[in-house]
Amino acid sequence: MTGIVIAGATRTFGTVRAVDGVDLAVGDGEFFTLLGPSGCGKTTLLRMIAGFCELDAGEIKFGDRRIDRLPAHTRDIGMVFQNYAVFPNLTVAGNVAYGLKARRVSGAELARRVEEALGLVQLAGYGERWPHQLSGGQLQRVAIARALVIRPQVLLFDEPLSNLDARLRVSMRSEIRDLQKSLGITAIYVTHDQEEAMSVSDRIALMQSGRLEQVGPPAEIYRNPTSRFAAEFMGTTNLVEARALGGDRAGLVSLRPEALRLAADAPADWPQVGGKVAHVEVLGPITRFDVRLADGSLLKVATLDAPHLTPAPGAEVTLAYDPARITVLP
Amino acid sequence: MRLAIPHQQRLPLAIAALGFLFLGLFLLYPLFNVFSASVLDGEGEKFTFANYVKILGRPFYRGAVVNTLAIGLAATITTILVAVPLAFALARLPVPGKAAIIALAAMPLVLPSFVSAYAIVLLLGRAGVVTQWLQSWGIGFGSIYGAGGIVLVYTLTLYPYVLLPTMAAFKAVDVSVEEAAQSLGSSPRRTLWTVTLPIVIPAILAGGLLVFIETLENFGVPFVLAEDMPIFAVEAFKLFVGETAPNPSSAGVLGVLLIAMTSLVLLIQRRFLASRRFATGARAAPPILRVGLGLRVAASVYCWLVVLLALVPFFAIVVLSFMEFRGPVLHPNFSLANFAALFERSMRPLLNTLLFATLAAIGVTLVGVPIAYVVTRLRSGLASLLDVVATLPFAVAGTVLAIGFVVSFNSGWLILTGGPLIMVLVYTVRKVPFAVRSSSAILHQIDPSLEEASISLGRSPLQTFGRILVPLMLGGILSGFVLTWVTIASELSATVVLYSGQWRTLTVVMFQALEGGGGGIATAAASTLIIVTLVPITLLYRLVRRYELAT
Numbered sequence: 001m002t003g004i005v006i007a008g009a010t011r012t013f014g015t016v017r018a019v020d021g022v023d024l025a026v027g028d029g030e031f032f033t034l035l036g037p038s039g040c041g042k043t044t045l046l047r048m049i050a051g052f053c054e055l056d057a058g059e060i061k062f063g064d065r066r067i068d069r070l071p072a073h074t075r076d077i078g079m080v081f082q083n084y085a086v087f088p089n090l091t092v093a094g095n096v097a098y099g100l101k102a103r104r105v106s107g108a109e110l111a112r113r114v115e116e117a118l119g120l121v122q123l124a125g126y127g128e129r130w131p132h133q134l135s136g137g138q139l140q141r142v143a144i145a146r147a148l149v150i151r152p153q154v155l156l157f158d159e160p161l162s163n164l165d166a167r168l169r170v171s172m173r174s175e176i177r178d179l180q181k182s183l184g185i186t187a188i189y190v191t192h193d194q195e196e197a198m199s200v201s202d203r204i205a206l207m208q209s210g211r212l213e214q215v216g217p218p219a220e221i222y223r224n225p226t227s228r229f230a231a232e233f234m235g236t237t238n239l240v241e242a243r244a245l246g247g248d249r250a251g252l253v254s255l256r257p258e259a260l261r262l263a264a265d266a267p268a269d270w271p272q273v274g275g276k277v278a279h280v281e282v283l284g285p286i287t288r289f290d291v292r293l294a295d296g297s298l299l300k301v302a303t304l305d306a307p308h309l310t311p312a313p314g315a316e317v318t319l320a321y322d323p324a325r326i327t328v329l330p
Numbered sequence: 331m332r333l334a335i336p337h338q339q340r341l342p343l344a345i346a347a348l349g350f351l352f353l354g355l356f357l358l359y360p361l362f363n364v365f366s367a368s369v370l371d372g373e374g375e376k377f378t379f380a381n382y383v384k385i386l387g388r389p390f391y392r393g394a395v396v397n398t399l400a401i402g403l404a405a406t407i408t409t410i411l412v413a414v415p416l417a418f419a420l421a422r423l424p425v426p427g428k429a430a431i432i433a434l435a436a437m438p439l440v441l442p443s444f445v446s447a448y449a450i451v452l453l454l455g456r457a458g459v460v461t462q463w464l465q466s467w468g469i470g471f472g473s474i475y476g477a478g479g480i481v482l483v484y485t486l487t488l489y490p491y492v493l494l495p496t497m498a499a500f501k502a503v504d505v506s507v508e509e510a511a512q513s514l515g516s517s518p519r520r521t522l523w524t525v526t527l528p529i530v531i532p533a534i535l536a537g538g539l540l541v542f543i544e545t546l547e548n549f550g551v552p553f554v555l556a557e558d559m560p561i562f563a564v565e566a567f568k569l570f571v572g573e574t575a576p577n578p579s580s581a582g583v584l585g586v587l588l589i590a591m592t593s594l595v596l597l598i599q600r601r602f603l604a605s606r607r608f609a610t611g612a613r614a615a616p617p618i619l620r621v622g623l624g625l626r627v628a629a630s631v632y633c634w635l636v637v638l639l640a641l642v643p644f645f646a647i648v649v650l651s652f653m654e655f656r657g658p659v660l661h662p663n664f665s666l667a668n669f670a671a672l673f674e675r676s677m678r679p680l681l682n683t684l685l686f687a688t689l690a691a692i693g694v695t696l697v698g699v700p701i702a703y704v705v706t707r708l709r710s711g712l713a714s715l716l717d718v719v720a721t722l723p724f725a726v727a728g729t730v731l732a733i734g735f736v737v738s739f740n741s742g743w744l745i746l747t748g749g750p751l752i753m754v755l756v757y758t759v760r761k762v763p764f765a766v767r768s769s770s771a772i773l774h775q776i777d778p779s780l781e782e783a784s785i786s787l788g789r790s791p792l793q794t795f796g797r798i799l800v801p802l803m804l805g806g807i808l809s810g811f812v813l814t815w816v817t818i819a820s821e822l823s824a825t826v827v828l829y830s831g832q833w834r835t836l837t838v839v840m841f842q843a844l845e846g847g848g849g850g851i852a853t854a855a856a857s858t859l860i861i862v863t864l865v866p867i868t869l870l871y872r873l874v875r876r877y878e879l880a881t
């Protein structure tokens with residue numbers, strides 16, 4: 001199918017640089033996610049690709065073809081919206097058939113493809129229902145079927161799961177990923193949920209203030225963040241002065257809570273620091289606790305639940321950390 | 331070369347261009363001609379304020395300004411005094427038959443107010459049915475001609491303008507605000523005065539301003555009731571049509587002054603009311619208050635009384651139209667002679683009314699809906715400008731716009747006077763603001779991502795408009811169409827300036843019968859008009875009901 005190449009994409013609203021010189025290459029068939037805090041420009045970038053937002057500068061290509069000057073309706077894109085955007089005046093089948101009819105598909109071919117697409121999203125037999133008779137999760141499936149059925153070059157998702165409840169979010173996201181992989185359509189997915197991004201993506205672009213902060217596979221960004229922002233946005237971390245951990249260089253390092261353990265439970269060659277337990281939370285599968293170091297800084301620690309090792313608040317403890325999992329930040 | 335206009339804005343911009351073209355030619359150009367007639371000398375060459383000096387130097391016309399404003403103000407106050415308690419009772423008190431009351435209360439909005447005025451004359455005028463009956467008992471009362479009668483008719487016909495928004499506002503008050511006041515130690519009565527009323531005041535004032543503007547522009551009611559009292563819209567008409575010689579420059583002066591007054595009121599509204607909206611984001615509708623039996627009975631009687639009283643004149647006209655008139659004098663015998671007299675000469679007035687209303691309502695829809703699309707979907711100064719221009723007809727009295735049309739299109743490259751098209755065009759322009767308002771209200775409810783979904787699935791913006799927006803707006807467009815249709819059917823103020831020969835409408839027949847004292851034909855025309863109005867409204871109501879039941 002198609003890879004996407006974005007070069008120097010820029011868009012300003014008044015004084016806000018919503019997208020600021022973004023360069024990006026998304027591979028053919030890749031599941032690519034734009035991740036970032038609210039207002040960082042994810043939606044704007046996605047809408048540039050879809051054709052609903054003009055570029056002030058830069059260009060966007062699908063394969064070798066430049067598309068940023070084409071009208072939106074000729075770009076051959078399947079888009080899934082946050083609020084579903086299912087047409088309330090059409091039945092489920094009518095919604096799914098909408099894009100096919102625009103492509104002059106008709107008759108038995110139309111019916112077959114609609115039924116096939118509904119089957120893909122597990123809505124077989126729902127064709128004659130009206131949107132107002134469906135639940136939020138079902139509406140989102142209709143929206144996905146409607147985008148898939150036209151076999152677009154590119155699939156775009158703008159926070160498609162944020163209106164669903166937590167459990168449904170988890171099951172739908174793997175469904176979306178499986179569908180995308182089985183059809184092999186290049187997908188760009190927008191979310192501000194780090195866990196969701198990590199679970200579905202081949203690669204993630206972390207965005208901040210209209211710029212790309214870091215691009216890479218989820219595990220790589222998590223394990224080797226290149227900036228303080230990336231380290232903090234991708235999950236919880238300890239940002240500490242290297243000296244507080246007994247290092248000899250100045251500067252900040254990032255140390256994930258799960259890279260810390262009680263010394264008693266750790267390999268002998270891990271460096272150690274001592275402190276006093278300030279706070280303990282038993283969350284079920286894992287236990288979190290905060291340890292105050294001698295210089296007053298606080299270290300967050302996360303361990304798998306282990307009843308005999310859980311410290312009490314106020315206790316003096318010795319921690320050990322995996323030296324390989326320290327990330328030095330610039 | 332890259333085209334400067336982004337694709338997603340091309341359709342709105344094309345519509346905006348057409349909208350400006352239409353409104354420029356059929357609104358701004360006629361208004362400009364009214365204005366220039368008012369500031370040019372007799373030869374139409376030199377710029378002068380002499381016409382203004384001449385008109386405003388005459389106590390008669392200064393009196394017209396004062397009368398018009400005073401009557402408008404008085405009617406606004408009485409309307410508010412009648413409508414606000416009604417709104418409160420309907421929103422918050424246990425009153426039996428609320429749905430029926432509300433349906434009946436909206437009816438004066440679509441029934442022609444001058445018919446009500448005429449009915450008042452037939453009932454309470456010098457030779458009125460009630461007057462004579464009372465006189466036979468030796469009871470007399472003051473004259474209903476002049477300011478008192480006009481204010482009475484305005485109150486009875488315009489109160490829904492205040493009632494409907496105020497009732498909605500009373501219902502939208504978040505109950506927790508009132509509960510907060512009471513938990514702070516405020517009695518229910520004090521809470522009403524210090525919390526609830528202040529929240530609904532913007533709605534009351536907004537309705538009151540509509541009433542005020544309606545009174546400034548109204549032609550029919552003062553024409554029937556004012557007698558010798560000079561009133562603006564009537565005098566502009568008389569000056570233009572001319573008892574002696576037509577006088578466009580003096581009529582122009584009155585027209586410009588009238589527009590200035592209404593625009594001023596509208597500006598005040600935009601400035602002060604727009605910013606004073608207290609959104610309380612009601613989560614829970616306020617409960618119906620528990621009150622004693624006395625108050626409950628009083629409230630119920632009041633509600634039914636106001637609503638029915640306002641409809642009595644229309645009812646009376648229908649009854650009277652089936653009685654025998656000899657000249658202007660009424661005899662209490664059942665007779666179909668009035669209708670025979672009305673229709674034997676010609677069916678044309680009825681057919682003209684139906685034809686014009688249909689054509690103009692189609693025109694209003696075709697112009698208003700696309701403009702509303704631009705106004706809600708295009709975020710730019712151009713869209714706001716179009717909005718302002720499309721709202722302008724609201725500030726222009728029908729008489730004045732009609733004068734502008736006659737002045738503009740009676741010679742030159744586009745001659746419309748004397749034909750039916752000029753009437754259809756004026757009606758269309760006059761009702762555009764209402765169509766734009768109601769359509770943009772619907773469009774604001776439609777999520778723009780539906781359009782984007784359609785476009786990304788391969789439909790062009792124009793196809794998307796036809797396939798997604800129009801079907802979604804259909805219910806609203808249809809009810810807008812019916813409301814426009816009925817208000818056009820009973821349009822009088824522009825019609826009396828524009829009609830000619832065979833293109834008379836029912837309202838013109840009534841108007842001429844009033845002038846000539848033909849009471850029988852006037853009542854028959856008025857009844858026919860009421861039926862012409864009520865049939866589509868009832869059909870619409872039933873359709874809406876069935877639709878609501880279905881979903």
Ligand SMILES: Nc1ncnc2c1ncn2[C@@H]1O[C@H](COP(=O)(O)OP(=O)(O)OP(=O)(O)O)[C@@H](O)[C@H]1O
Nearest residue numbers: 013016017018037038039040041042043044045192
């Ligand atoms: N049409 C617009 N007009 C003006 N400013 C805009 C417009 N669209 C976006 N912005 C601004 O551009 C910036 C980026 O917005 P964008 O919607 O792309 O953020 P986002 O990353 O999708 O955020 P969220 O997670 O909240 O959806 C914001 O500061 C926003 O206020």
Ligand SMILES: [Mg+2]
Nearest residue numbers: 042043044158
């Ligand atoms: Mg967004």
